[in-house]
Amino acid sequence: MTADVSRGAQSPPELVQLLTPEGERIEHPDYDIDLTAEELRGLYRDLVLVRRIDLEAVALQRQGELGLWASLLGQEAAQVGSGRALTDADMAFPTYREHGVAWCRKVDPVQLLGMFRGVNHGGWDPVEHNFHLYTIVIGSQTLHAVGYAMGIQRDGAESAAIAYFGDGATSQGDVNEAFIWASVFNAPVVFFCQNNQWAISEPLEKQTRIPLYRRAAGFGFPGVRVDGNDVLACLAVTRKALADARSGQGPSMIEAFTYRMGAHTTSDDPTRYRVADELESWKLKDPIERVKAYLAKSGIADQSYFDAIDAEADELGRDLRRRCLAMPDPQPMAMFDHVYAEPHALVAEEREQYAAYLNSFEEGAR
Amino acid sequence: MTTLTLAKAMNLGLRKAMEDDPKVLIMGEDIGKLGGVFRVTDGLQKDFGEDRVIDTPLAESGIIGTAIGLAIRGYRPVCEIQFDGFVFPAADQIITQLAKMPLRSLGKLKLPVVVRIPCGGGIGAVEHHSESPEAYFTHTAGLRVVACSNPVDAYTMIQQAVRSDDPVIFFEPKRRYWDKAEVDTSSAPDTWHPFDTGRVVRQGADLTMLAYGPMVKTALEAANAAAEEGRSIEVVDLRSLNPVDMPLVTESVRKTGRCVIVHEAPVYSGLGGELAARITEQCFYNLEAPVLRVGGFSTPYPPSRLEEHYLPDLDRVLDAVDRAFGY
Ligand SMILES: Cc1ncc(C[n+]2csc(CCOP(=O)(O)OP(=O)(O)O)c2C)c(N)n1
Ligand SMILES: [Mg+2]
Numbered sequence: 001m002t003a004d005v006s007r008g009a010q011s012p013p014e015l016v017q018l019l020t021p022e023g024e025r026i027e028h029p030d031y032d033i034d035l036t037a038e039e040l041r042g043l044y045r046d047l048v049l050v051r052r053i054d055l056e057a058v059a060l061q062r063q064g065e066l067g068l069w070a071s072l073l074g075q076e077a078a079q080v081g082s083g084r085a086l087t088d089a090d091m092a093f094p095t096y097r098e099h100g101v102a103w104c105r106k107v108d109p110v111q112l113l114g115m116f117r118g119v120n121h122g123g124w125d126p127v128e129h130n131f132h133l134y135t136i137v138i139g140s141q142t143l144h145a146v147g148y149a150m151g152i153q154r155d156g157a158e159s160a161a162i163a164y165f166g167d168g169a170t171s172q173g174d175v176n177e178a179f180i181w182a183s184v185f186n187a188p189v190v191f192f193c194q195n196n197q198w199a200i201s202e203p204l205e206k207q208t209r210i211p212l213y214r215r216a217a218g219f220g221f222p223g224v225r226v227d228g229n230d231v232l233a234c235l236a237v238t239r240k241a242l243a244d245a246r247s248g249q250g251p252s253m254i255e256a257f258t259y260r261m262g263a264h265t266t267s268d269d270p271t272r273y274r275v276a277d278e279l280e281s282w283k284l285k286d287p288i289e290r291v292k293a294y295l296a297k298s299g300i301a302d303q304s305y306f307d308a309i310d311a312e313a314d315e316l317g318r319d320l321r322r323r324c325l326a327m328p329d330p331q332p333m334a335m336f337d338h339v340y341a342e343p344h345a346l347v348a349e350e351r352e353q354y355a356a357y358l359n360s361f362e363e364g365a366r
Numbered sequence: 367m368t369t370l371t372l373a374k375a376m377n378l379g380l381r382k383a384m385e386d387d388p389k390v391l392i393m394g395e396d397i398g399k400l401g402g403v404f405r406v407t408d409g410l411q412k413d414f415g416e417d418r419v420i421d422t423p424l425a426e427s428g429i430i431g432t433a434i435g436l437a438i439r440g441y442r443p444v445c446e447i448q449f450d451g452f453v454f455p456a457a458d459q460i461i462t463q464l465a466k467m468p469l470r471s472l473g474k475l476k477l478p479v480v481v482r483i484p485c486g487g488g489i490g491a492v493e494h495h496s497e498s499p500e501a502y503f504t505h506t507a508g509l510r511v512v513a514c515s516n517p518v519d520a521y522t523m524i525q526q527a528v529r530s531d532d533p534v535i536f537f538e539p540k541r542r543y544w545d546k547a548e549v550d551t552s553s554a555p556d557t558w559h560p561f562d563t564g565r566v567v568r569q570g571a572d573l574t575m576l577a578y579g580p581m582v583k584t585a586l587e588a589a590n591a592a593a594e595e596g597r598s599i600e601v602v603d604l605r606s607l608n609p610v611d612m613p614l615v616t617e618s619v620r621k622t623g624r625c626v627i628v629h630e631a632p633v634y635s636g637l638g639g640e641l642a643a644r645i646t647e648q649c650f651y652n653l654e655a656p657v658l659r660v661g662g663f664s665t666p667y668p669p670s671r672l673e674e675h676y677l678p679d680l681d682r683v684l685d686a687v688d689r690a691f692g693y
Contacts, residue, residue, distance in 0.1 A: 067490045067491065067492065067670055068491070068492055096492075114669075115492055115493070115669065116492065117671070118490060118492070118669045118670030118671040118672075118673075119669055119671050120669050121493050121666075121669055136451075136492060136493060136494050137451065137452065137454075137455075137494055138424055138452075168423075168424035169424065171423035171424045171425040171428065172424060172425050172455065173425060173427050173428070173455065174455070199395075199424050200395070200396045200400065200403070201396045201398070201399055201400035201421075202395065202396060202398075202421050202424070206421055206422070206423055206424075207423050207424060267403070272399055272400050272401070273398075273399040273400050329671050330668075330669060330671060330672055332672060332675045334672070335663065335665050335668045335672050335675060335676065336663070336665055339664070339665050339666065346634060346664050347663075347664050347665065350663050350664055350665075354663065354675075357682070357685065361681075
């Protein structure tokens with residue numbers, strides 16, 4: 001009864017690629033990109049630093065400093081490429097894994113740790129960074145992005161929204177409703193799906209019988225599949241999609257074809273459900289190695305540059321660790337803050353009661 | 367007798383239910399090879415196949431909606447919602463369809479669907495992983511709502527839930543998944559504690575403490591601590607939250623004259639409010655003190671480093687006991 005999916009979701013991708021895994025620069029008729037040497041070096045730096053932040057966070061979790069961490073390992077190019085395509089005025093709606101996009105939106109990495117350390121529910125100012133808080137409930141944020149885009153539209157502004165989500169999320173009702181809304185209202189939104197092949201233990205075949213980017217056509221907007229491990233292609237494709245959105249041409253979907261190299265989160269044990277071969281074959285498509293090879297071959301950067309970035313990454317890792325450990329625990333009474341924007345009698349009463357209760361210990365009353 | 371964790375007892379109960387009735391299906395996210403994030407369905411897909419243990423697409427409304435269709439077709443689906451906070455995308459199907467279809471069909475349709483929900487906090491998780499949403503469901507006519515608190519009940523109640531011809535919302539106390547107890551897996555169903563009844567888990571004379579799910583253990587600890595101060599507390603594990611075993615509750619409260627209700631869910635509009643009202647209505651002349659409630663605050667569940675403040679603990683429960691004796 002289980003369907004044969006051999007001709008389904010995994011059919012050979014019509015993949016936009018500008019940089020091969022070997023570091024060869026190739027052309028694409030629809031997407032090209034002309035970057036200065038400095039911009040290219042900048043992308044490399046982003047990729048390395050973002051990976052380092054992620055590795056440090058995994059280590060911090062292992063040492064009990066974080067309760068959980070969702071690693072972006074393997075997805076650096078998809079996140080940095082799309083993140084660097086955004087202008088300051090664009091608004092991004094992430095999942096819980098978008099640490100690379102956060103970096104591009106100038107969110108201080110230590111602020112990403114707060115919710116995983118259990119000291120807050122999201123540590124940065126979404127308005128300041130035009131980077132919404134992480135959304136854990138799968139797919140919810142895609143509707144928020146569309147609504148935000150409808151606001152941009154009504155303001156007559158020249159910007160766009162981008163919604164990040166995973167392959168698993170494409171099954172959610174909310175995501176499908178977001179597609180419909182965006183299409184019907186011609187909203188300036190880009191749907192950026194990181195297809196990392198897995199939704200925890202469920203492979204792509206549990207979510208779809210056709211390549212995900214082709215779903216877009218059914219909803220009435222263009223879809224494209226890009227090599228999610230190719231930072232240049234991700235940048236080029238997202239730039240175009242955002243430009244189209246900003247100029248009134250409506251939504252589009254990008255499927256960044258990539259791979260979750262690590263566990264779903266630090267709580268997960270992928271050996272229960274996937275084979276090591278798969279991982280090995282994706283290692284050959286590493287998003288950082290190809291850029292490094294290209295930069296070296298083309299003379300844009302040399303070993304001393306790579307060494308300098310590695311040193312910067314180490315320093316960033318050390319700094320992140322130091323500041324993570326220094327993060328203060330929240331005060332108990334902070335629980336009652338910001339529940340409502342306006343004064344609220346019930347919360348005020350409970351706050352008072354709990355403060356009195358805590359005081360009773362200090363006074364040794366009990 | 368075998369020593370089992372609550373999670374393993376759930377697992378064996380589900381296995382038994384599947385062996386007993388070929389119409390029983392299990393469906394949910396990551397329940398196959400992974401065995402669920404809490405391993406409750408560990409090994410079931412291997413033994414019963416992918417047609418009976420179904421890894422679904424990632425969509426809770428889809429899980430419950432298709433379970434309803436399967437039930438109309440004669441199957442008995444047991445749905446796993448991965449975490450309490452993720453039942454809400456399915457709330458529409460549960461509340462508007464699952465709960466009401468039997469009545470609309472004048473009883474011609476039975477919907478023996480079980481919705482399993484790991485619930486409650488205390489595991490240091492990120493948001494949406496520590497919720498206690500039972501009152502949303504106890505408030506919905508047409509649903510039976512139960513909560514197990516220990517391995518023995520986990521093993522028996524899940525099988526009773528599967529056998530029930532009504533939709534059952536089945537809460538599992540996630541922070542007690544690793545608690546162990548002796549379970550007799552050879553006991554006959556007619557020897558089990560009846561499905562929609564509570565149970566006195568500790569006898570006492572001076573105060574009745576009502577709890578369910580994860581808070582039963584906390585209530586028992588509080589009762590033991592209070593005993594050292596010479597107070598005799600009777601602890602009732604409600605087990606069934608809709609309906610509630612009111613005869614058991616009122617019998618106990620009439621005897622003790624005092625009642626404290628403990629749950630993790632916010633006190634405001636929580637199940638404790640309904641219980642307090644009923645107890646007041648039915649035991650008014652026996653009460654020495656108002657019925658008191660201990661529970662979560664009217665705030666979203668806090669970041670994990672504050673959860674010990676939000677969750678009722680020994681001190682907060684004993685504080686309520688003190689107050690009850692202060693009248
Ligand atoms: C509504 C909802 N259901 C279930 C979950 C539990 N959950 C967390 S991540 C995840 C898989 C998500 O897969 P995908 O969308 O592919 O994103 P990825 O984690 O691979 O980045 C699930 C089922 C959730 N967070 N929200
Ligand atoms: Mg995925």
